[in-house]
Amino acid sequence: MTLIVALDPPQSVDDALEWSSKLVEEVGTAAAGFKIGLPLLLRAGLPGLKTLADKMPPESLKIADLKLADVGHIMSTTAEAVAAAGYDAVIAHGFVGVEGALDELADTCRSMGLKLIVLVSMSHPAASRIMDPMLDALLEEAVKADAWGVVAPATRPEIVAKARKRLGPSYTILSPGVGAQGAEPGTALCAGADYEIVGRLITRSASPRETAFLLLEKQREAVSRC
């Protein structure tokens, strides 16, 4: 299982919770997990996020991607709230660093049974200019924070490969950027990622479940040729 679905509701949708609930129910176990973000939190509220988590298959990875980037106690408070709502992983930015930030969040994650995922790179143009020169340092922060995994973009597979080389096999690598952002299915898997995160290509498809299976098939084909 190598596919995670990002649930970012389009502005045109009236009821973001209904929209995301339908997607979760349709995609179901075709995805290894689901990822929600700030746009859905703003529109569905924390109670809505809980309702949604309850609809996700029990074995699926439920990721709260609020791109946490604050001091330790603020990130910890947030992590506790999303854990209570049924999510089992949080994403925080590596550049806030360990002391007074990721260390406190990591403690909270351990005590709440949450997986800590550290973002070490992003897919937009400015990230390659500002964050890529810091990649080694950001990976060190992820290691020091004893993260479960890291996020690195499928649009720049060389970054995924560098992350895998530095981290070894025991860390999970999650890669957004497949589909609407331009990366082909399987690109990040071939570079060393465990999961590819796909949003619009699935969520705006007329048949999200079929599209998910098609993507899994394309991933398998790509991986067989890596």
Place this chain on the structure above:
Amino acid sequence: MTLIVALDPPQSVDDALEWSSKLVEEVGTAAAGFKIGLPLLLRAGLPGLKTLADKMPPESLKIADLKLADVGHIMSTTAEAVAAAGYDAVIAHGFVGVEGALDELADTCRSMGLKLIVLVSMSHPAASRIMDPMLDALLEEAVKADAWGVVAPATRPEIVAKARKRLGPSYTILSPGVGAQGAEPGTALCAGADYEIVGRLITRSASPRETAFLLLEKQREAVSRC
């Protein structure tokens, strides 16, 4: 008016919206503005944030400090939502950079009449190790994004001074860290800040309004001696 109150509800409070509404009503015009963050959003929801904004004095600066650090369209969606809820400024991280991130957010801010505030430094220990060496670069991103202002910590006034030197007089500098985090009132103002952001010292005071006036008095004393 040189004081902004940060409204981060303690875990011990049952009703975070009631707690923050009371504080806003009590402090009132003693503060130049109020700043809310992710902990309050999680507990009060966007409708709660709107209720709260409606209680803030009309002339006060209403800052949504969600530490935005995502690609452009996600930050823009968030900015639109908080603008619709009555806030007039958003804080985003400078390290996500301009192209594909702060540029899109800046466009949205302009079209919504929102002030864009770029965070260029933070108060926790890891920030001095990771972010401070990048200060000049982060200030450049703030300038390129045509930000209204930047955030720099009162706990490290030399950073505030460097920001003011680079930015000149036309940018607004906001400094958290006064009070519970250790900086004395007036420290950041003397270093070049326009506002000091105070949280717990006021919000956990038995007399928040009196404490706010006492802080303003201490700021004036400090500034008279800079």
